[in-house]
Amino acid sequence: MEALYQPIRIAMLDAVPESYWGDDRGIPDSMKFRILLQPENPAARLDAWYVTRNEFPASIDDYDGLLVTGSPCSVHDRDAWIARTIGLVREAAARGKRVIGSCFGHQLIAKAFGGEVGYCEGGWVVGNFNVHITRRCQWMQPAAGVTGLFHFNQERVTRLPERALAFARTDDYADFGYTIGDNVMCFQGHPEQSRRSMQNFLDTTPSLSREQYDRAAVNIATAAPDSRTWAAWMMRFYVFR
Secondary structure: OOOOOOOOEEEEEEOOOHHHHHHHOOOOHHHHHHHHHHHHOOOOEEEEEEHHHOOOOOOHHHOOEEEEOOOOOOOOOOOHHHHHHHHHHHHHHHOOOEEEEEOHHHHHHHHHOOOEEEEOOOOOEEEEEEEEEOOOOOOOOOOOOEEEEEEEEOEEEEEOOOOEEEEEEEOOEEEEEEEEOOOEEEEOOOOOOOHHHHHHHHHOOOOOOHHHHHHHHHHHHHOOOOHHHHHHHHHHHHHOO
16 A cells, blocks of 8 residues: 655654663664554654653654553553653543554553553463454554464453453454554554564563473464554554544
8 A cells, every 4th residue: 555645743652671672683662663664654753762761752742643662561560661651641642642552552551541451361472363353443454354463472451441442353362452532542462573573582581481482483483474564554543534
């Protein structure tokens, strides 16, 4: 599909502590999202804010939307930057800004609006898994009923916020994707991560058992995730009215 050309401004709230950047060549997640999303809208301005270093936008009015990235941290951690990020998400949503959350962001935003987050029943979820679209939205262009997407998580949303509506599921997770109103959209997966990234993260996660590691390594090596589809959906969500 032809790229969009709309001069929107997105604040990417990078939730990965700098000490973890070395797990994948020193590349922060916000850079990966810029690489993913910029081709969809060359006119967009995608600014990185490293919230784990307490770097935040001076004013939400400087932006049209927010993106909260994944993170090795838990939304249950008591770090001040997590509470501040939750506050900024609430403010942005209340002002009608478009807000997207991926993985940790998906969980943090659910918590911000009264949902609950807990451990995955089956333990670590690592690899590429089918995501089934259960509710079609107008920003889903190109249309798709099933997409593959990388996952790397041991926590997930266990209860959606009261106003949230699910739009996607995996075979073992009913609330993979949800919206709140028309300006918040979240999902558990990782369209920004490459095969290289996933393998590097696998190699630097000692809490995985040998069986979990071997199964995930095969999955990652043979995966064909639909990252470009999700990139198009994300950018169209930001500009859709």
